[in-house]
Amino acid sequence: MKAAVLFQPGQALAIEDVVISKPGPHEVLIRTAACGLCHSDLHFIEGTYPHPIPAIPGHEAAGIVEAVGSEVRTVKVGDAVVSCLSAFCGHCEYCVTGRMSLCLGGDTRRAAGDAPRITRPDGSIVNQMLNLSAFAEQMLIHEHACVKINPEMPLDRAAVIGCAVTTGAGTIFNACKVTPGETVAVVGCGGVGLATINAAKIAGAGRIIAADPIPEKRELAMKLGATDVIDASADGAAATIVEMTKGGVDHAIEAVGRPASAQLAVSVLRRGGTATILGMMPLAEKVGLSAMDLLSGKKLQGAIMGGNRFPVDIPRLVDFYIRGLLDLDSIIAERIPLSGINEGFEKMKGGASARSVIVFAQ
CATH class of the missing domain: 3.90.180.10 (Medium-chain alcohol dehydrogenases, catalytic domain)
Structure with missing residues (x-):
């Protein structure tokens, strides 16, 4: 063969x-x-x-x-x-x-x-x-x-x-257990990110914010269910998302595999929110929450293949x-x-x- x-x-x-x-x-x-x-x-x-x-x-x-x-x-x-x-x-x-x-x-x-x-x-x-x-x-x-x-x-x-959709949708349905009305931010609008956005729409998320530096990807995100899009590379992107959601999102999902994207996901959480890292970052990299994040009940998790x-x-x-x-x-x-x-x-x-x-x- x-x-x-x-x-x-x-x-x-x-x-x-x-x-x-x-x-x-x-x-x-x-x-x-x-x-x-x-x-x-x-x-x-x-x-x-x-x-x-x-x-x-x-x-x-x-x-x-x-x-x-x-x-x-x-x-x-x-x-x-x-x-x-x-x-x-x-x-x-x-x-x-x-x-x-x-x-x-x-x-x-x-x-x-x-x-x-x-x-x-x-x-x-x-x-x-x-x-x-x-x-x-x-x-x-x-x-x-x-x-x-x-x-x-x-x-x-x-x-x-077999991968992109199972990972993205599984994260919404299994790892995050998104409930109707919750807010979701997805950082990275490749195959996994787009599937995550589509699944968030199916789950009834109240607001779905797609963050990606490429305009064509942001346009696709809107087609698949995003309610808002933002240039992930723009100055103040995290602050913009926190402001538009009046305090941050319930779920922030990183679907790229870059440290800056993971940091953006962590930065847009509301009190009690959860950041989920899906992307395969360089093996030596680390992602973390600050002491104040922990005191605010924020959570950080991985979700291999969306759980x-x-x-x-x-x-x-x-x-x-x-x-x-x-x-x-x-x-x-x-x-x-x-x-x-x-x-x-x-x-x-x-x-x-x-x-x-x-x-x-x-």
């Missing part, structure tokens, strides 16, 4: 032929239909976050099940599925207490002595990134890394649910799209072939567009 392989951080991905193994007892072979380009992939491609190489990135995908292992019970051949990087074991402390996104997923990987899932034609190992490696014509993954969805769902739209319970959440998000509540069409900026992946990431670096989605020939 064809796949986009990372051989060295900072270099372009190479379109290579690789060999995929047969499904083990709990594994699923999927014909990839579509995969979104996520900024998280770019962190690995550029070497900001380390990963063994060579490796195939990609984690925001949807496809059709082609084969299943002998013990698989959750999906069958022919099912439409969405993959999710927060693969869960189902029996650890995090899983049994309902925090599946925190599961380390050790049981969902092949054991050290087993044959690798992906190799090059010469037999050398190609590392599987984030349990998925979706920039490829096929994925071989654990059954707990995918979920069956409504077959009426267009798979190019379904793909972006999702993806076997439940992803089918619900698909239903939201089919019912016209979730606007995935506006989030997708372009559809490209696998051969255009490097150009897609260059556009991402420019920052003006939302999601690029690779669509594979079926």
Whole structure:
């Protein structure tokens, strides 16, 4: 099969032929239909976050099940599925207490002595990134890394649910538990930020403020449900948000991964408000609350993948799209072939567009 392989951080991905193994007892072979380009992939491609190489990135995908292992019970051949990087074991402390996104997923990987899932034609190992490696014509993954969805769902739209929408919407519904009438500020209007805004609208937030330095992103935010927009790079942006909300917001969500964006999120909280950091910041960075913030009851949290319970959440998000509540069409900026992946990431670096989605020939 064809796949986009990372051989060295900072270099372009190479379109290579690789060999995929047969499904083990709990594994699923999927014909990839579509995969979104996520900024998280770019962190690995550029070497900001380390990963063994060579490796195939990609984690925001949807496809059709082609084969299943002998013990698989959750999906069958022919099912439409969405993959999710927060693969869960189902029996650890995090899983049994309902925090599946925190599961380390050790049981969902092949054991050290087993044959690798992906190799090059010469037999050398190609590392599987984030349990998925979706920039490829096929994925071989654990059954707990995918979920069956409504077959009426267009798979190019379904793909972006696998990360951006699950993260953004999960943050609103699960991590923040936004209630009708609460105020929400979203810092960063890329794929995750736009999904967060859309979900805040669905949740009935009273005021949704989108902060981004790029005018095109702010325009998209208004289309997806923002009630107000502000240039995040403008002097006094935090003070402006505090003034327009008469004291700050109930929830401030950082969806970029930059220290300045995290500081803006913390700075716009009202008394008792919560800042949630979603973006992958440089590993050495820290975010904090002052003593006065703590005395004011303010809170700071992370929410990996939005604190999702993806076997439940992803089918619900698909239903939201089919019912016209979730606007995935506006989030997708372009559809490209696998051969255009490097150009897609260059556009991402420019920052003006939302999601690029690779669509594979079926």
